[in-house]
Amino acid sequence: MTVLVLGGAGYIGSHTVYELIDLGEDVVVADNLQTGHIEAIHSKARFYKGDIRDKEFLDNIFKNEKIDAVIHFAANSLVGESMTNPLKYYDNNLFGTMILLKSMLEHNVDKIVFSSTAAVYGEPEKIPIFENDNTMPTNTYGETKLSMEKMFKWVSKANGLKYVSLRYFNACGAHASGNIGEDHTPETHLIPLVLQVPLKKRKYISVFGNDYETPDGTCIRDYVHVTDLAYAHISAVDYLKHGGDNNIFNLGNGCGFSVLEVIEAAKKVTGYDIPVEISPRRAGDPAKLVASSDKAKTILHWTPKYGSLEKIIESAWIWHKNHPSGFLS
Numbered sequence: 001m002t003v004l005v006l007g008g009a010g011y012i013g014s015h016t017v018y019e020l021i022d023l024g025e026d027v028v029v030a031d032n033l034q035t036g037h038i039e040a041i042h043s044k045a046r047f048y049k050g051d052i053r054d055k056e057f058l059d060n061i062f063k064n065e066k067i068d069a070v071i072h073f074a075a076n077s078l079v080g081e082s083m084t085n086p087l088k089y090y091d092n093n094l095f096g097t098m099i100l101l102k103s104m105l106e107h108n109v110d111k112i113v114f115s116s117t118a119a120v121y122g123e124p125e126k127i128p129i130f131e132n133d134n135t136m137p138t139n140t141y142g143e144t145k146l147s148m149e150k151m152f153k154w155v156s157k158a159n160g161l162k163y164v165s166l167r168y169f170n171a172c173g174a175h176a177s178g179n180i181g182e183d184h185t186p187e188t189h190l191i192p193l194v195l196q197v198p199l200k201k202r203k204y205i206s207v208f209g210n211d212y213e214t215p216d217g218t219c220i221r222d223y224v225h226v227t228d229l230a231y232a233h234i235s236a237v238d239y240l241k242h243g244g245d246n247n248i249f250n251l252g253n254g255c256g257f258s259v260l261e262v263i264e265a266a267k268k269v270t271g272y273d274i275p276v277e278i279s280p281r282r283a284g285d286p287a288k289l290v291a292s293s294d295k296a297k298t299i300l301h302w303t304p305k306y307g308s309l310e311k312i313i314e315s316a317w318i319w320h321k322n323h324p325s326g327f328l329s
């Protein structure tokens with residue numbers, strides 16, 4: 001089977017490519033390298049540099065390669081940036097996906113697995129969050145991802161496209177080989193920022209708010225290892241290949257950890273003290289986000305291997321320690 005991974009040089013995309021190649025699949029990567037890293041692309045994948053908004057670029061890939069399924073990670077994903085520059089998100093995420101679907105239809109490629117997000121739910125009404133709970137995004141990023149899901153739904157009705165949408169919670173950790181890991185500029189995610197303290201790149205970690213309605217007052221999130229996310233994408237491709245119908249799945253570990261618990265776990269893993277500074281709340285942060293992933297476990301037979309927060313942080317620590325400047329190290 002040949003799988004086209006759009007955004008295969010990015011964080012979750014590159015980890016998925018590694019797992020696909022480990023399984024002996026034929027992989028084509030397309031990435032504009034705007035946020036992805038050429039060093040993250042597996043040497044056994046065939047790489048096309050370009051942008052999904054460029055239809056000729058996509059047409060050329062579909063002409064050259066016999067693609068059986070697409071895994072689509074190529075999107076902008078910074079919540080804060082999406083609020084100051086919403087049109088960037090409509091352009092890359094929504095318009096880009098529209099061009100992609102046009103090209104797929106023209107080349108009779110009818111299977112797509114899509115990287116969606118917990119941000120589609122907005123402020124949840126109850127925990128854990130189920131796939132059929134209300135979707136009320138509180139930021140442009142989540143809104144564009146939800147609109148992309150809907151685009152698949154309507155194109156499916158009209159043109160027979162088959163899709164799986166994977167709504168992930170907090171992706172983290174790094175590949176067991178130590179070759180690839182998280183490298184965002186700017187970095188906004190909690191775990192890599194916490195690990196910058198023992199790396200002597202920052203003196204303390206700012207905790208955004210300690211007055212939430214949670215046991216220790218800090219936000220609770222569901223942290224899920226990037227390799228476990230990669231497995232879910234592969235299971236989803238398999239599910240579609242075997243005639244599975246359009247579907248949406250949450251991907252999380254089903255247990256929540258507070259910001260202070262993450263910092264405690266990072267202290268244990270690294271053996272360093274990690275000073276904390278309490279800062280004001282960050283706009284748009286829900287108090288608690290925890291997934292029910294029962295549906296993915298039942299239907300996709302997804303079995304996350306990294307259940308423990310410490311194991312997740314350990315894998316991230318190995319990557320960051322050996323690559324203090326990310327892929328430039």
Ligand code: UFG
Pocket residue numbers: 077079117118119141169170171188189190191193205206207208209219220221259282285289
């Ligand atoms: N946090 C801090 N200090 C920091 C960074 C983060 O206290 O320096 C806190 C945040 O306020 C939040 C938690 O740590 O409570 C996790 O924050 P992240 O930025 O790591 O992750 P988010 O939960 O904000 O975002 C994640 C994904 C997004 C997705 C969102 C869905 O990274 O892509 O979940 O709500 F949109």
